[in-house]
Amino acid sequence: MLLSLQSVGKAYVSGSTRVEVLRGIDLAMNAGETVALTGESGSGKSTLLHLCAGLDRAESGRIEVAGRDLTRADDATLAALRRDAVGLVFQQFNLIPSLSVAANLAFQARLKGSDDPGRIATLAGRLGLADLMHRYPEQLSGGQQQRVAIGRTLAARPALILADEPTGNLDEATGDAVLDLMLELVAEAGAGLLMVTHSPRLAARLSRRVHLSGGRLA
Numbered sequence: 519m520l521l522s523l524q525s526v527g528k529a530y531v532s533g534s535t536r537v538e539v540l541r542g543i544d545l546a547m548n549a550g551e552t553v554a555l556t557g558e559s560g561s562g563k564s565t566l567l568h569l570c571a572g573l574d575r576a577e578s579g580r581i582e583v584a585g586r587d588l589t590r591a592d593d594a595t596l597a598a599l600r601r602d603a604v605g606l607v608f609q610q611f612n613l614i615p616s617l618s619v620a621a622n623l624a625f626q627a628r629l630k631g632s633d634d635p636g637r638i639a640t641l642a643g644r645l646g647l648a649d650l651m652h653r654y655p656e657q658l659s660g661g662q663q664q665r666v667a668i669g670r671t672l673a674a675r676p677a678l679i680l681a682d683e684p685t686g687n688l689d690e691a692t693g694d695a696v697l698d699l700m701l702e703l704v705a706e707a708g709a710g711l712l713m714v715t716h717s718p719r720l721a722a723r724l725s726r727r728v729h730l731s732g733g734r735l736a
């Protein structure tokens with residue numbers, strides 16, 4: 519099992535109010551599966567991805583990624599898991615401002631000790647970034663930055679990709695091409711993709727769809 523959530527609960531407390539965002543989430547994903555996560559704004563989709571990435575902790579229940587229990591792991595173990603097994607494509611792209619596009623693309627793979635210049639060049643070509651390799655993030659459009667963030671994740675070959683509207687800043691044709699690439703590489707690597715999307719059209723292209731509402735998945 520690549521990703522397993524059992525009865526996962528999470529609430530946010532601000533002042534005297536407690537907001538139950540997730541109330542008993544069960545989800546199981548095998549390697550090779552691609553799952554679309556839909557739900558209204560504020561339903562808890564980003565919260566769920568953050569928990570699966572070990573960026574935040576569940577209040578109850580159990581989360582396992584590639585057989586490792588996140589709920590009991592210490593911070594160093596969670597950081598190692600993010601480096602080695604999980605790829606994140608979030609809405610804040612978190613590119614490194616002082617590094618070129620080429621160095622940003624290679625960054626995650628280098629952390630893992632698996633930098634492959636040939637693969638970076640191929641990915642850059644497929645993502646339409648080949649002519650931008652010497653630029654810096656601040657010299658890119660939002661959609662170009664988004665493609666660098668996706669390339670950086672794909673270059674590191676994670677077992678599980680967690681993506682929050684990864685093509686949200688791209689026009690339809692570019693977004694389709696980028697999703698094609700993501701699905702192709704996920705299939706090739708036998709990885710898994712859990713992707714938040716508001717688009718029923720994009721959701722239909724993944725192998726399974728789950729909907730978050732009232733703190734539960736259906």
Ligand SMILES: Nc1ncnc2c1ncn2[C@@H]1O[C@H](COP(=O)(O)OP(=O)(O)OP(=O)(O)O)[C@@H](O)[C@H]1O
Pocket residue numbers: 530531532537539557558559560561562563564565566
């Ligand atoms: N750190 C926080 N403290 C308090 N409340 C929070 C915090 N983060 C999120 N929330 C609340 O939790 C709920 C779920 O937020 P979340 O960002 O997970 O939703 P979402 O489904 O990803 O929304 P969107 O589609 O708009 O990005 C919202 O009501 C939000 O206001």
